Amino acid sequence: MSNRCVRLSALGTAALVVLVTATPASAASVTSDADRATRQQSWTGAWGSSLYRPLAPLPWSWPNWSWDGFTDQSLRQVVRVSAAGSEVRVRVSNRFGQQPLRLTGASVARTAEGAAVVPGTVRPLRFEHRDDVVVPIGAERYSESVRLPVRPRERLTITLHFAGGTGPVSYHEDGLATSYRAAGNLTRDTSGTAFANDTGQSHYLVSGVEVRGVRNEGGVVAFGDSITDGWGSTPDTDRRYPDRLGERLLADGRRLGVVNAGVSGNMLLTDSLCYGDKGVTRFRHDVLGQAGVRTAVVLIGINDIGGGGLPDGGCGTRPVVSADEVIDGHRALIRAARQRGITVIGATLTPFKAYAGYYTPQKEEVRDAVNRWIRSSGAYDEVVDLDRVLTDPRPGHGDELAPVYDSGDGLHPNDAGMDAMAEAVSDRIPEGPADRS
Structure with a gap:
């Protein structure tokens, strides 16, 4: 495996999406004028880079x-x-x-x-x-x-x-x-x-980059690693899944800003000289610090699991992690979001079996355990199952990325995979207290 592949092997895919509960209709009818004025005066994150x-x-x-x-x-x-x-x-x-x-x-x-x-x-x-x-x-x-x-x-x-x-x-x-x-x-x-x-x-x-002066519903922040960052999509075409998510929301008549807070190689639990502060640290700045945030899509964890124990290529060591440690990291993100009144939705970790250097049966067991927890624990308000969206449906290939969605390395989705992710996530974002008049 090349050193470049080792660097890119620090990516991740457990996602959690943060959503805001809709204002009751009775309250909206009373405060609609004030709400409109507030939204016109408030800033909304329209683009970002971590x-x-x-x-x-x-x-x-x-x-x-x-x-x-x-x-x-x-x-x-x-x-x-x-x-x-x-x-x-x-x-x-x-x-x-x-x-x-x-x-x-x-x-x-x-x-x-x-x-x-x-x-x-x-x-x-x-x-x-x-x-x-x-x-x-x-x-x-x-x-x-x-x-x-x-x-x-x-x-x-x-x-x-x-x-x-x-x-x-x-x-x-x-x-x-x-x-x-x-x-x-x-x-x-x-x-x-x-x-x-x-x-x-x-x-x-x-x-x-932030905007104001029109009635926006607020912001969505996509938080994670290289899969969120868009690695595997076509450069200079805005085909990352957060870009496509914004397009889908816009097509549905939603006035939501979408900010990409993905960092290639980022880990949930470990700082890196090359891949940024660990997710449990940078979440507060990169997500909660965004203007108007009401939804966050957090896609992180694969680098902790797959990269654990690999040689240090100049960026720092990556410890072997257990499922309980990854779950505890997600619980920390949930707590931080809820302290700010943000509702969280979890997304399952996507396949990495064909990605050079990452897969072992033991690491697959960790991924499976984290996914079981995301699906069944009730810790998240809702689940978007990106594992099932992107997994190869052919018999005997259940732990692999579907070829139609594979950018070529077995881990990172291509443009079609980014589209599929955006569709799945957009379906989980509830209507907010928007005024479409």
Whole structure:
């Protein structure tokens, strides 16, 4: 098994979905005017990326800019928002930087093609009435809101300029979307020509985009590992299952923002130098810290089980785990969500038998035990059985990913698998107190 496969073997699939109980009709009729005003004033998470520690180059890792950072360069990133709004704000993160981050210019615009933006739509982003801002180590800063009407599924381009050296920066390796950098301050550039020769596939420094000004129902957060992150789907096409979930909800007339908080390689119970803080730690920031969250889809646990006991490839050791330990981790997520009034739905762990290096009969027993608990314990308010959705139905292949859904490695769903997951999850999200007038 290649080192790249070892890295990707740190993924996971137990999902829990967080939902909010609908407001009784009598209460809604009394407070509808106030509710409408509140929803129009409140922010909704429309896009997000779970950032983690910068990574020094390793022999098996893909190239990224996190370790070198940016010096007198502009960083341009394209995101697709999932909710409508008349105003936009951007969250810049230095949670895992090694020095204060000085941002010397920023803008947001509607995306044209590639690195180009639509002329006339560039909006400078300001921070406390200034074009520049210093973000302390471990902190995040919101831009001031800008007037820029956006529709669900519309792409926005965010450009950041750093005059001085940033040092290593917070990032998200598997962005599955092209990002760009170029010399100088190009925050107002519309052509994108200068960005053509320096591209990557990771996200940097921007951890969220939020919208307000229309009546949204709130937000959904998809939390997990590489299966949530979208590994196995087609890059630059927004075919990750959270993207497809947002599309399905929109088609059903739902006004819900969907934020992807997946991290490839992430584990529920163990921190990693390469794959971020453990799930039971980062859940509070990456899920509960999202604006307007009322639903969270948590897909995590396979890396703890399948990766347990594998050699350290430079990212830290991964202990062998028991079913009881994984279950206790899920119980911790449930408690954290319910403390915030969020209802939780669990999804079963998907197959990994054909994934090189992960499968043993003992590990399969752990996965099966966790799935039995998710299905039958009643700990979750409801269950979405992604194991049954994605498992190969042929006799003798019951612990394998169905070929029609397999991206080719036996673990990660392809575009069709992402679609099937989105359909199953969308069916479990109940109607909220939406005003569709």
